[in-house]
Amino acid sequence: MKKLFLISLILMMPMFAQASGGPSIKLDSMEADASDKGSLQRGMQTYVNYCLGCHTAQYQRYIRAAEDLHIPEDLVIEHLIFSDQKIGDQMTSAMDPKLAAQWFGATPPDLTNEINLRGRSISTPIF
Ligand code: HEC
Numbered sequence: 001m002k003k004l005f006l007i008s009l010i011l012m013m014p015m016f017a018q019a020s021g022g023p024s025i026k027l028d029s030m031e032a033d034a035s036d037k038g039s040l041q042r043g044m045q046t047y048v049n050y051c052l053g054c055h056t057a058q059y060q061r062y063i064r065a066a067e068d069l070h071i072p073e074d075l076v077i078e079h080l081i082f083s084d085q086k087i088g089d090q091m092t093s094a095m096d097p098k099l100a101a102q103w104f105g106a107t108p109p110d111l112t113n114e115i116n117l118r119g120r121s122i123s124t125p126i127f
Helices: 002-019 037-051 062-068 073-079 097-104
Strands: 057-061
């Protein structure tokens, strides 16, 4: 199950944007393709660049994401880890949850199990 975490998260990004409440915004539609390795790798890039600052994935390790998405470890270390974390570390954020709650009005939830919370299943990608 853990293996599919990032892939699931990446595929669900447009859904998250719609589910986050507030004013309704019309989003482009998309077809998720779990066998599109390049797309999934770019999703990882998007996640660590834009989401991980607020949302941890604390039950997932960078190295596991690298293996699952076939991203060489040295590239993950060089381009996808922006702190003093090591590739074997869990994907946590330096943001203090109490301060986050003060700043945003709610603590950004950990996204590791978001797929389960939403009751979705995504089949194992083939690559
Ligand atoms: C600036 C901080 C910040 C960033 C960056 C951010 N989020 Fe959030 N996100 C939040 C906060 C705060 C909440 C909690 C909102 C609430 O509970 O009202 C949240 C909620 C969520 C939720 C739960 C929504 C629900 O319906 O329960 C998901 C899923 C989510 N974010 C996904 C993402 C993804 C994917 C990205 C990157 C593309 C992202 N977020 C980037 C702060 C952020």
